[in-house]
Amino acid sequence: MKKLVTKWDIAVITAVLLISLLLFAFRPKETGEKAVIRVDGKEYKTVDLRSDETEEITVNGVSVVYGGGEIYIKDSSCRDKICVNAGHLSKKGQFAVCAPNRVAVEIKGNDKNAPRAVTG
Amino acid sequence: MKGVKIQKLTVTALFTSLSVALSFVEGFLPTFAFLPPGAKPGFSNIIVMFSAMSLGVSQTLFIVFAKAFFAFLTRGAVAGLMSLAGGVLSGICMLIVLGKLKMTGCVGAGVLSAVCHNLGQLLVSFITVGSSAVFGYAPVLLVVSVVTGVITGAILRAAIPYFNKLRGTEWGMP
Amino acid sequence: MKTVKKLLPFLCISAVFAVFILSAVKDMYSEKTEYGFACGSEVKVTVFGVKGGEEKAKSAIAEINRLDSNVLSDTLKTSAVFKLNENGEYTDNNGELVSYINECTDLISKCGKMTLLSKPISDIWNISGGGRIPSEKELAETVKKADMKNLSVSGNKITLGGDAKLSFGAFGKGTVCEKGIDTLKSGGAKGGIVTVGGTVGVFGKCGKSDKVAVGVRDPFGNAGEYFAAVEVSDCYLSTSGDYEKFFEKDGKRYCHIFDAETAIPADSDITSVTVITNGGTLSDFLSTALFILGEDGLDLAKELGAEFIIVKKDKSVIISKQLEKQFSLVNDEFSVSAV
DSSP states (O other), X not given: OOOSSOHHHHHHHHHHHHHHHHHHHTOOOOSOOEEEEEETTEEXXXXXXXXXXXXXEEETTEEEEEETTEEEEEXXXXXXXXXXXXXXXXXXXXXXXXXXXXXXXXXXXXOTTSOSEEEO | OHHHHHHHHHHHHHHHHXXXXXXXXXTTSOXXXXXXXXXXXXXXXXXXXXXXXXXXXXXXXXXXXXXXXXXXXXXXXXXXXXXXXXXXXXXXXHIIIIIIIOOSOHHHHHHHHHHHHXXXXXXXXXXXHOOGGGGGGHHXXXXXXXXXXXXXXXXXXXXXXXXXXXXXXXXXXX | OHHHHHHHHHHHHHHHHHHHHHHHHHHHTOEEEXXXXXXXXXXEEEEESSTTHHHHHHHHHHHHHHIIIIIIOSSSXXXXXXXXXXXXXXXXXXXXXXXXXXXXXXXXXXXXXXXXXXXXXXXXXXXXXXXXXXXXXXXXXXXXXXXXXXXXXXXXXXXXXXXXXXXXXXTHHHHHHHHHHHHHHHTTOSEEEEEETTEEXXXXXXXXXXXXXXEEEOTTSOTTOXXXXXXXXXXXXXXXXXXXXXXXXXXXXXXXXXXXXXXXXXXXXXXXXXXXXXXXXXXXXXXXXXXXXXXXXXXXXXXXXXXXXXXXXXXXXXXXXXXXXXXXXXXXXXXXXXX
């Protein structure tokens, strides 16, 4: 029988660890980098939040600003402004909804341990 | 000749039940502190490795199928599918590495077997969950495979003399 | 070559085996989500474990929209409630509105400080339009308008007296949520989650686990942030709080939940109440009732078999004893005690 650890064993282990390290180094970023804007319940646009420059789009009377890692509803034609008061969103799962104008903004996330729904 | 055939059948059955028993008993072990949830040491891989090394192709694949079928019966369709994908992948890999090429020692084989097994399971969970997020788990899984693979490989090396006794001498080389 | 030949039959068998299980598993673990709007909130419907989940989710949203726009809404001109408020009377031919009014009247009789005729109260405070503080005289008049005695139902005929105006504000989201879940159930889904604003309905097997983790909104954080999670199955969760619809004047916060006996916003050391129980209308009602009643309402919750999570302004949290095992704190700025 051969030795407990042969040079092949060491090669295999090194290779696996190296691949693991590479995968880890090039893993997709986890923190909320994408947000989805929904109009009338349908996806209107998915935007990237990572660029440093902010951009603004207006849909159904709601102006949404995104960039620099965050997204927020700057202004809306609605009365109650709950959507504007929702503030700047930057973490996965955060959202702002303008019900009168039927526009919703939500930061995407696929965290396995995150709850499936939020009450409140 | 007939005697050899019967003995082959008995020995295969023996090793099959051994692998099924090992994967069953594994379920009762406390979760290892260094392992992430869901990961298991994979002791039944030891049997598959030995089988690939000294029993033969059909015997090895039979053990893999039996294990998958057992997982299917006791833990449901997804577990069965995961066991099948992981088992076939690591079984074939072992047949090539240990059976054909006789390349690596036990430890390296254990690591490769664990990697293949986990890769198969990851593929199945990718298909059933339908989210590429599962691949974010891959680097962790590879490191875990190294740890569990070294352990199972070392156990295999220690167990080979006993397994050979079980197998008997009339087997001949595959 | 010999090895390859030997391998072939095994590979074929395993391929067939895999395809067979996969096709069964694919539906079992399929999951489709659709969004919509109703009751002044976003609606989210997720369907599990059935072919054509998308269509099933859409039909649940359609049913929620129908119930909202044809029956319960007090702002859409097409609804029965709107017509009732306009004309002071309404003949409800299919009995749908009458049954909801009766259900809510029964619940209100257990609480006292609530009313179905809350529209005059929310109108004088005008919370959604920036808010104003009404005079004593206005408040006294409004309390009279909001008295449940002004609402009478005989057979299919609903009549409003004394300038009363009906609103399902404290019940509607729960009611349509329950309707959405019922639609999914009758559509053959294995599991489903329906969210309408602050109310979440859960049924069946949602994904791999029998239980679903539902976050409880952090009243001090943004929408979508949660301070704790509860593991639940087959139930409804509703949350009422003072953190979303309110206005502030002279450093005092006036929220959108009113005590019907005084027509003044409920004001206590509580900032949010979450209730978990087996009915959508019931959970929506109870979360509002507990928010108004405060800790005096705990007996009512126990009587109706509901679990609760009460968050106070000092970040202390009271949960019901039975909830302890399902409850896990995510944000440890909060302190939890069970009663």
